[in-house]
Amino acid sequence: MSDTLPTQPGAASRIKARYWIETAFPLADAAFIMAGEQSTGTFVRTPGETDELRARYAARVEKIVELGAVDAPSLSGSGLPRKHTGPVIRRAAEVTLSWPLENMGPSLPNLLATVAGNLFELKPFSGLKLLDIELPTEFLSVYQGPQFAVEGTRQLTGVYGRPLIGTILKPSVGMSPEQTAAQVRMLAEAGVDFIKDDELQADGPHCPFDQRIPQVLRVLNEYADHTGKRPMYAANITGEIDQMQRRHDLVAAAGGTCVMVSLNSVGLPGMVALRRHASLAIHGHRNGWGIFGRSHAIGMSFIAYQKLWRLAGIDHVHVNGLRNKFCEEDASVIASARECLTPMFAPPYKGCTIMPVFSSGQSARQAPDTYKALGSLDLIYACGGGILAHPAGPAAGVRSLHQAWQAAVDGIPLAQYASTHTELRGALEAFPD
Amino acid sequence: MSDTLPTQPGAASRIKARYWIETAFPLADAAFIMAGEQSTGTFVRTPGETDELRARYAARVEKIVELGAVDAPSLSGSGLPRKHTGPVIRRAAEVTLSWPLENMGPSLPNLLATVAGNLFELKPFSGLKLLDIELPTEFLSVYQGPQFAVEGTRQLTGVYGRPLIGTILKPSVGMSPEQTAAQVRMLAEAGVDFIKDDELQADGPHCPFDQRIPQVLRVLNEYADHTGKRPMYAANITGEIDQMQRRHDLVAAAGGTCVMVSLNSVGLPGMVALRRHASLAIHGHRNGWGIFGRSHAIGMSFIAYQKLWRLAGIDHVHVNGLRNKFCEEDASVIASARECLTPMFAPPYKGCTIMPVFSSGQSARQAPDTYKALGSLDLIYACGGGILAHPAGPAAGVRSLHQAWQAAVDGIPLAQYASTHTELRGALEAFPD
Numbered sequence: 001m002s003d004t005l006p007t008q009p010g011a012a013s014r015i016k017a018r019y020w021i022e023t024a025f026p027l028a029d030a031a032f033i034m035a036g037e038q039s040t041g042t043f044v045r046t047p048g049e050t051d052e053l054r055a056r057y058a059a060r061v062e063k064i065v066e067l068g069a070v071d072a073p074s075l076s077g078s079g080l081p082r083k084h085t086g087p088v089i090r091r092a093a094e095v096t097l098s099w100p101l102e103n104m105g106p107s108l109p110n111l112l113a114t115v116a117g118n119l120f121e122l123k124p125f126s127g128l129k130l131l132d133i134e135l136p137t138e139f140l141s142v143y144q145g146p147q148f149a150v151e152g153t154r155q156l157t158g159v160y161g162r163p164l165i166g167t168i169l170k171p172s173v174g175m176s177p178e179q180t181a182a183q184v185r186m187l188a189e190a191g192v193d194f195i196k197d198d199e200l201q202a203d204g205p206h207c208p209f210d211q212r213i214p215q216v217l218r219v220l221n222e223y224a225d226h227t228g229k230r231p232m233y234a235a236n237i238t239g240e241i242d243q244m245q246r247r248h249d250l251v252a253a254a255g256g257t258c259v260m261v262s263l264n265s266v267g268l269p270g271m272v273a274l275r276r277h278a279s280l281a282i283h284g285h286r287n288g289w290g291i292f293g294r295s296h297a298i299g300m301s302f303i304a305y306q307k308l309w310r311l312a313g314i315d316h317v318h319v320n321g322l323r324n325k326f327c328e329e330d331a332s333v334i335a336s337a338r339e340c341l342t343p344m345f346a347p348p349y350k351g352c353t354i355m356p357v358f359s360s361g362q363s364a365r366q367a368p369d370t371y372k373a374l375g376s377l378d379l380i381y382a383c384g385g386g387i388l389a390h391p392a393g394p395a396a397g398v399r400s401l402h403q404a405w406q407a408a409v410d411g412i413p414l415a416q417y418a419s420t421h422t423e424l425r426g427a428l429e430a431f432p433d
Numbered sequence: 434m435s436d437t438l439p440t441q442p443g444a445a446s447r448i449k450a451r452y453w454i455e456t457a458f459p460l461a462d463a464a465f466i467m468a469g470e471q472s473t474g475t476f477v478r479t480p481g482e483t484d485e486l487r488a489r490y491a492a493r494v495e496k497i498v499e500l501g502a503v504d505a506p507s508l509s510g511s512g513l514p515r516k517h518t519g520p521v522i523r524r525a526a527e528v529t530l531s532w533p534l535e536n537m538g539p540s541l542p543n544l545l546a547t548v549a550g551n552l553f554e555l556k557p558f559s560g561l562k563l564l565d566i567e568l569p570t571e572f573l574s575v576y577q578g579p580q581f582a583v584e585g586t587r588q589l590t591g592v593y594g595r596p597l598i599g600t601i602l603k604p605s606v607g608m609s610p611e612q613t614a615a616q617v618r619m620l621a622e623a624g625v626d627f628i629k630d631d632e633l634q635a636d637g638p639h640c641p642f643d644q645r646i647p648q649v650l651r652v653l654n655e656y657a658d659h660t661g662k663r664p665m666y667a668a669n670i671t672g673e674i675d676q677m678q679r680r681h682d683l684v685a686a687a688g689g690t691c692v693m694v695s696l697n698s699v700g701l702p703g704m705v706a707l708r709r710h711a712s713l714a715i716h717g718h719r720n721g722w723g724i725f726g727r728s729h730a731i732g733m734s735f736i737a738y739q740k741l742w743r744l745a746g747i748d749h750v751h752v753n754g755l756r757n758k759f760c761e762e763d764a765s766v767i768a769s770a771r772e773c774l775t776p777m778f779a780p781p782y783k784g785c786t787i788m789p790v791f792s793s794g795q796s797a798r799q800a801p802d803t804y805k806a807l808g809s810l811d812l813i814y815a816c817g818g819g820i821l822a823h824p825a826g827p828a829a830g831v832r833s834l835h836q837a838w839q840a841a842v843d844g845i846p847l848a849q850y851a852s853t854h855t856e857l858r859g860a861l862e863a864f865p866d
Contacts, residue, residue, distance in 0.1 A: 048608060103606045110636070113718075117695070174481075203540065203543070291731060328554065
């Protein structure tokens with residue numbers, strides 16, 4: 001679609017980025033320093049930095065929203081304004097900068113050096129985090145965005161009107177190809193829609209990719225032949241560029257529909273190279289995300305992060321889940337998931353929405369709150385114990401999840417719905433809140 | 434060299450990683466949770482997690498060093514042990530874990546998911562930072578490490594017995610190819626050994642790579658023809674995988690000797706693909722590094738980080754400089770630089786040492802302290818204002834740096850050496866401490 005629309009860089013096209021900052025500098029000065037460092041400026045004004053050059057290429061401070069004073073610096077190492085006297089007032093603020101697209105062109109790796117480069121280490125800041133980015137549509141002339149996303153994933157699995165019920169192969173490492181295939185058979189027979197490798201298992205010498213994949217997919221092909229239902233299996237192809245392309249082709253040849261990639265392990269250009277090559281859905285795993293997102297004072301919000309990867313071409317991404325076993329709060333989980341379902345570009349351009357993946361400590365319990373908070377069924381709902389530890393077995397575990405989501409959609413409290421649905425009742429007994 | 438040595442995974446080969454942690458859990462429990470999450474374990478013990486499987490594949494807690502109690506959690510979101518009663522004692526510690534290489538094989542992207550994956554978000558931790566990694570030599574069967582490093586860079590530039598004196602093209606963005614080439618001519622004539630693009634300038638529409646590179650390298654070729662001296666120009670080829678390879682070839686064809694890549698923009702597999710293709714030195718730019726390194730409570734130390742990139746194949750990497758204009762302390766700068774010069778593997782294996790690049794606010798002033806702290810001349814010493822803002826012009830700026838480093842090596846105080854060296858005297862007057 002985007003191919004028919006003008007996506008050449010226009011003089012007016014700008015990139016925007018919003019940051020949380022913490023500084024003892026006057027806010028306008030601090031924002032000006034960020035803008036300078038990330039465009040035409042340097043610590044020492046150079047002869048070539050003419051007014052004309054600045055007018056055309058300098059980053060612009062679009063907006064500053066003061067958030068109030070802070071007691072102590074969040075991070076060490078920051079400085080005070082030169083010749084500062086008197087008490088130090090340290091403030092937090094949100095700053096929005098913009099750059100002409102002409103500075104770097106529609107290039108994700110070079111965008112990164114601009115919006116998420118040296119500025120994290122600038123002396124005036126005791127905290128600096130990238131909160132959001134807004135990109136011009138020219139990026140769609142270079143990047144393909146998701147190939148399958150929500151609709152394509154539903155078509156590949158034949159699941160409509162409810163979330164895909166997913167699960168993760170465990171133990172994470174140590175299983176042989178045969179053991180992996182046996183577990184996949186058990187999970188398929190239990191009725192799951194989606195199965196993924198753990199991110200720790202890609203091509204370990206004890207479970208080589210080239211042996212695991214044919215065995216797993218033979219199981220799924222047989223199951224599909226007998227039942228007409230084909231669970232999606234996200235095969236972890238994380239590796240070097242050529243390995244990922246070759247492994248993708250092996251999955252495709254064996255009848256698979258999806259590959260999984262650890263985003264932070266492969267980098268944006270790695271993902272872009274895979275996407276250009278890919279005929280299968282790409283399941284994005286964000287392990288290592290904590291480095292970017294966990295501190296309020298440094299890094300990048302998931303809102304900004306996932307936009308980069310959506311443009312690069314992922315179809316699914318992990319967002320944690322409500323009442324998860326990690327450190328993330330529910331509000332953050334829902335904001336992440338909602339963002340995945342929110343278009344990056346307005347029609348007629350491709351919106352690049354993708355499917356959020358809920359996981360970590362999920363069971364029938366969280367379905368109603370998840371549905372209420374998200375307002376959508378377009379997600380993968382991945383459970384481990386929530387399926388395998390169901391007292392009546394994994395098939396009952398899967399049915400309990402179907403029932404929980406139906407109850408959520410119908411607006412019926414789980415306990416009430418459970419009175420007429422055995423598997424859900426078993427789940428509520430087995431998995432207390 | 435490594436090709437002739439055994440580098441197949443042996444049963445005994447293990448990966449080690451050392452972490453700083455902060456937790457309210459008993460330290461042994463916390464370490465066990467990290468080890469479990471990053472190997473065979475999950476929140477719920479699964480049937481397949483047999484004792485035999487654990488014995489072979491589970492990560493091992495090698496060492497715990499308690500660092501004392503902390504007053505308040507560094508990061509929010511952490512939890513307390515189940516059924517915890519009584520006062521909370523939160524402690525910091527260093528924990529060393531090890532994994533059998535068999536879990537992931539010698540694969541950098543999959544190593545990353547293991548040593549720097551989900552664990553940053555684990556509930557028991559109010560802080561978790563990867564401090565160091567130790568890899569078995571099997572990684573050398575897959576990764577090439579640096580191609581040029583210190584010796585190769587000296588051969589390409591003909592500079593021996595002192596640091597390479599380098600500089601960065603400024604303004605960062607906005608110059609046309611013609612303006613860039615004119616600045617390169619001026620810098621070459623001033624006598625610099627090394628010139629680099631700014632990380633903000635790769636292939637902006639106003640300064641296309643394909644136009645900039647031939648013009649810059651024509652200048653340097655002419656200069657080399659006349660003088661016999663060829664400054665190294667690090668052309669910023671950061672981009673998609675195919676773009677980087679094509680741009681590398683363009684630089685090589687035009688007579689260049691070096692390409693520059695923004696590490697965090699391209700990812701480890703991107704770098705590995707480039708290294709396999711490369712016939713030129715690879716200058717690693719760490720912009721965005723602040724996300725990983727700036728907080729004491731989350732992320733990755735530069736010690737661990739640079740090992741990954743050295744193995745992937747960079748020849749140089751930025752380490753900031755003494756009394757720099759960013760937030761990093763001098764001790765951290767020196768530790769980083771020293772690590773670049775420290776072998777990752779003992780002989781007869783390739784040590785993968787690389788050349789550290791000092792920059793940010795550097796002038797003749799920091800040479801003696803840098804030499805004293807590092808004890809080596811194997812570095813690139815990059816100055817902007819320290820060259821261009823010299824009162825007698827850039828050639829005097831370069832000479833002042835030669836003089837400062839000679840004074841450092843001879844153990845003569847700068848002020849004393851300046852009494853008989855005009856350019857150094859000018860530098861000390863122009864750049865007060």
